[in-house]
């Protein structure tokens with residue numbers, strides 16, 4: 360099946376989730392991530408902030424727990440430009456002002472600019488991923504563009520409430536694969 364099919368299926372599935380389900384599953388992801396970063400530490404992590412009206416994973420909860428558990432870890436989040444599909448990234452502090460943009464994405468305001476090469480790991484949003492580590496997003500290519508500018512060894516960590524789909528048939532050259540994907544039940548690791 361192709362991206363368009365998986366995108367549609369995932370959006371339909373997401374619409375039916377309750378906030379309680381999303382919370383409980385996000386908590387399970389936070390626990391896997393704590394275990395993962397305990398074994399594989401990073402000092403800087405790029406995160407996405409959730410579009411709540413789309414029942415996205417509660418990365419506020421994940422951020423909160425990671426910063427408590429790893430006080431030295433630095434976090435960054437994006438401001439998205441829907442004209443160019445580029446993301447500008449800013450360091451998050453505990454008191455960073457966040458304002459929702461027109462698409463419902465909370466974005467940092469008045470924060471310090473970060474550089475794409477600063478991040479050791481990136482938490483990647485997705486609608487579906489497959490058994491090879493390819494992903495489908497909303498289809499604007501924000502993350503394909505962003506990850507292409509990060510350092511080559513940046514750890515690309517997908518977050519998903521659902522298990523992998525068998526194969527994304529039209530995964531293309533510019534699609535950057537995940538290194539791992541964290542799900543409520545387990546972490547999936549992908550080889551090159």
Ligand SMILES: Nc1nc2c(c(=O)[nH]1)N(C=O)[C@@H](CNc1ccc(C(=O)N[C@@H](CCC(=O)O)C(=O)O)cc1)CN2
Pocket residue numbers: 370407408409410415437439446461462463464484485496497498499500501502
């Ligand atoms: N939290 C979060 N931030 C993110 C992403 C994401 O998936 N999640 N993105 C990942 O690349 C980029 C934003 N991508 C987006 C692309 C399209 C739409 C959009 O068109 N939204 C429509 C409805 C979409 C639908 O339900 O079909 C809308 O809000 O009206 C929103 C975000 C960058 N930041």
Ligand SMILES: Nc1ncnc2c1ncn2[C@@H]1O[C@H](COP(=O)(O)OP(=O)(O)OP(=O)(O)O)[C@@H](O)[C@H]1O
Pocket residue numbers: 362484494495496497498499500501502503504507533534
């Ligand atoms: N590195 C890149 N440079 C320029 N254009 C790109 C790049 N990566 C992807 N694109 C373009 O972006 C569009 C969307 O790509 P794709 O369908 O893979 O998005 P997606 O991964 O599902 O969405 P997103 O990354 O926003 O979550 C495509 O038209 C593709 O050609």
